[in-house]
Amino acid sequence: MKxxxxxxxxxxxLCLAFLFLPYAFTSAKTIFAWPDLYSNVHDRIYFFIYFSLLCFxxxxxxxxxxxxxxxxQQLLYFIMIAGFLLFFLWISRFLDHPDHNFLDFRNHPKPFLNHPNPFEKGIKPPPHFQNMRPGPMSFDAMGGPPTQYGHTALVYLLGVISSLLFAISSRLQNVEKEKMKSELAFLKAQINPHFLFNTLNSIYALALKKDDKTPDAVIQLSELMRYIITNANDEVLDLSKEINYINNFISLQKTRLGNTVSVDYKVNxxxxxxxxxxxxxxxxxxxxxxxxxxxxxxSEICIYIDIHEKELTLMVSNKKTFSIQSETGIGLQNTIERLSFLYPDKHQLKIEDSHDxxxxxxxxxxG
Known part of the structure; x- marks a missing residue:
């Protein structure tokens, strides 16, 4: 949500900054001038043009x-882009010169926007008008082609290029995410059957001994499998559910192994x-x-889980037996790969493999 x-x-x-961009660094020597959309025709025109470009x-x-x-369909796409460019140029020209052909770049004697030319009949402009340089939104006083043409085209092309770059970048990121999801799904598909195979072997051993704990072990297994089916495909879930899952798993192992294993399990x-x-x-x-x-x-197994404000520390140690396998199990190896995918800079893993x-x-x- 956040x-x-x-x-x-x-x-x-960003949209507000773009809409008010034409009014920054005005000729009045102020950094910003609020647009007068109510009484100023030029401000309304520029605001409409920029708003249209933003929508596009x-x-x-x-x-x-x-x-x-x-x-x-890239060819059709670029034809449409060229067509929209001509449309925006026509809109820009029509709003400022509704009586002119927007492809006619000749100077016209008609005053701009039907207003009288203040510098007609040999009247010299004031000194500060002589020293003023036309801004990006300035127009020819005699009704010639406005620099808004070039400005509209520039802003339009920058918008097209930036939207293309953003879209391509977003598409590449989505492809990478989908690839990661498929790889994680494959890893999970390997973990779940592996876990089920080991646990069923444990319950099978109890059944062979006709142990009274067999029904409880079946119930514990059903709870574990319900957790896997319900929550395993979630990207994240509440840590308390994962801890409860671990509790059930360890309880099942204690039921299976009985007094042959000493389990020191603590959660802080x-x-x-x-x-x-x-x-x-x-x-x-x-x-x-x-x-x-x-x-x-x-056998001796120690499992400590320390939960802090934003971190969890898991320590697992087991005493080696003569039946210990030298290679790493598929479940452990896949978990290491999942950590590298999901927590690339958010985890630290240390494995000590000593003689005993x-x-x-x-x-x-x-967190």
């Missing part, structure tokens, strides 16, 4: 460019009101249970 408000506020400021800028950006330029801080990408933490925790547990000996321990330290922005 992003949209700032977007509209920025465009409003957005029309070109949101309709002509997507409809023609990006649909391989308030997760409410903070956002995080779903399933970005679980792979590090899952990796500890996958590679750091041996049913034939007591595997330690992960992750700091990530959650």
């Amino acid at each position: 992003t949209k408000l700032s977007f509209y506020a920025l465009h409003l400021c 800028f957005y029309f070109n950006y949101y309709y002509l460019i997507p409809r023609y330029y990006f649909k391989n 801080g308030n997760p409410f009101g903070k956002a995080i990408t779903p399933l970005i933490l679980i792979s590090f925790i899952e990796n500890a249970f996958k590679h750091g547990v041996n049913p034939d000996q007591t 321990k595997y330690i992960v330290n992750l700091t990530i922005e959650v």
Whole structure:
């Protein structure tokens, strides 16, 4: 919501600045002169022309460019641009000289806008008129071709070029975002079956032993899968939901492993009101249970989550067992790739792989 408000506020400021541009640095030696739209014909004309050019800028950006330029109809697009240029030149000429042909660049004896020429009959202009240089909006006193022609064409062409550049840049950014989304969707598609496979193996082991905890494990798994189906495709979600998901996962692992593993799990801080990408933490925790547990000996796993005002720190350590695999799991590797995509400058990941321990330290922005 704040992003949209700032977007509209920025465009409003730029539009107002553009509309009042002709009235800056006036010949009255003031930086800015408010337009007199009520009684000054020139001010009304310039305001109308600039307002029309501004409307065309957005029309070109949101309709002509997507409809023609990006649909391989560039020739038709540029023909239309040339046609609109002639139209604006005609509007500019017609408003100032309604009785002249806008293609006629000859000087005309008719006074400008039917007003009497103040310098007729040999009357010399005042000294300050002699030293004045025509501004960008000035006109020939005898009704010749106005410099507004060139000015209108310049502003029009700058608007067309800038709208084209903005549209092309926006299109490239959208293509890059879509590419990133497809890559992230592929990574998630790899993570979810991987997680489900490991958990079903755990419940299968409980069922083989006819453990009374099997029904509870099935319920916990259903809650975990509901979370994945409901929230995994969200870009971000409340951190409290992700923490609750981790709680259920660890509880399920404790149910499966029983006394063969010692789990030291602590969460410090308030997760409410903070956002995080779903399933970005679980792979590090899952990796500890996958590679750091041996049913034939007591295993040790430590999981600490510290939540600060704008950061979350995750520390996961597991004691290595003789069955530990040397290669990194697919879920962990995909999580590292997702971090590089989604938090390129907003996370720090350190992995210590010593002889007897595997330690992960992750700091990530959650504000």
